[in-house]
Amino acid sequence: MSTYRVQPGTVQETLLIPLYGRAVESRKPEPAPRDPRAEEIVAAIDYDFARLDGLQSLLGSVLRTSLFDHWVRAFLTEHPTGTVVEIGAGLNTRYERVDNGRATWFELDLPDVAELRRVFLDDTPNRRMPAASVTEESWTREVAGAGGPYFFSAEAVLPFLDEAAVRGVVDMLAERFPGSLPALDTSSPWIVGNQDTHDALSKVAARMRWGCADAAELREWRPGTEVLASHTLVTLPSALTAALSSSYREMLGRSGRAAPSPGRGLPDESPAAGVTREHGPGDHLTLMKIVVIYWTS
Numbered sequence: 124m125s126t127y128r129v130q131p132g133t134v135q136e137t138l139l140i141p142l143y144g145r146a147v148e149s150r151k152p153e154p155a156p157r158d159p160r161a162e163e164i165v166a167a168i169d170y171d172f173a174r175l176d177g178l179q180s181l182l183g184s185v186l187r188t189s190l191f192d193h194w195v196r197a198f199l200t201e202h203p204t205g206t207v208v209e210i211g212a213g214l215n216t217r218y219e220r221v222d223n224g225r226a227t228w229f230e231l232d233l234p235d236v237a238e239l240r241r242v243f244l245d246d247t248p249n250r251r252m253p254a255a256s257v258t259e260e261s262w263t264r265e266v267a268g269a270g271g272p273y274f275f276s277a278e279a280v281l282p283f284l285d286e287a288a289v290r291g292v293v294d295m296l297a298e299r300f301p302g303s304l305p306a307l308d309t310s311s312p313w314i315v316g317n318q319d320t321h322d323a324l325s326k327v328a329a330r331m332r333w334g335c336a337d338a339a340e341l342r343e344w345r346p347g348t349e350v351l352a353s354h355t356l357v358t359l360p361s362a363l364t365a366a367l368s369s370s371y372r373e374m375l376g377r378s379g380r381a382a383p384s385p386g387r388g389l390p391d392e393s394p395a396a397g398v399t400r401e402h403g404p405g406d407h408l409t410l411m412k413i414v415v416i417y418w419t420s
Contacts, residue, residue: 128169137329138213144181153368160216164243180323186356193363198274205272211280227269263299273303282310282331297345309335
């Protein structure tokens with residue numbers, strides 16, 4: 124594989140944080156998740172990854188990705204021929220980690236990011252990489268042609284839009300894909316307002332614009348919206364926590380608590396799990412909520 128250079132200060136640089144987090148994690152004796160493809164991509168990118176070493180947010184990105192993987196696996200267990208749509212796919216390799224060989228995948232991102240993905244990842248008959256903004260409607264026609272049920276994974280993307288754009292995306296998905304399962308992460312207004320001191324965001328040019336104080340707000344945006352699960356990184360589903368290494372379980376036990384089970388909609392979920400500690404500059408694990416919602420109309 125040839126070496127690809129990522130220029131500092133570009134949107135592409137932002138994608139390297141979760142990628143590197145997974146690559147570092149994958150080299151551990153008990154990784155969560157194991158991601159050899161991420162290791163290969165990191166080795167092929169010309170970038171000073173050492174500037175990211177030791178960041179607490181690398182761990183946060185790993186746990187966040189593990190939760191999204193957990194939800195996608197649950198969806199594919201119930202709907203093995205369903206459609207998974209990665210919104211703002213970046214350099215995510217969830218397809219390599221959880222695909223069952225029967226589902227249809229769409230990995231959506233901006234044209235320059237889609238071009239970067241194709242340096243390392245290939246389209247296949249059941250994996251396509253549309254190049255478009257999530258705010259555009261053009262990509263939804265291709266996805267609708269694949270048929271459902273649908274799981275939309277918007278990991279680490281919507282907070283970088285303003286609230287009006289996020290509402291537009293929510294409206295578009297609800298109208299075009301009623302009954303779908305979207306999963307997304309939110310960031311608190313505190314962290315949006317303090318990005319310049321954030322351990323990882325302070326190192327890149329991209330800035331978050333949408334702060335959400337309570338995931339329950341999403342219920343008010345669309346009639347018929349139901350929040351099936353809401354977690355912080357220290358209130359993960361008990362089944363996911365149990366699968367983590369003993370060191371992670373010990374750390375999460377000190378930081379908060381594992382969410383109880385069961386809940387409605389997906390296995391081992393707990394609706395509206397709250398932030399367990401005060402927000403502070405070094406307290407990044409508790410500043411994000413990750414939710415999965417359901418539209419009935």
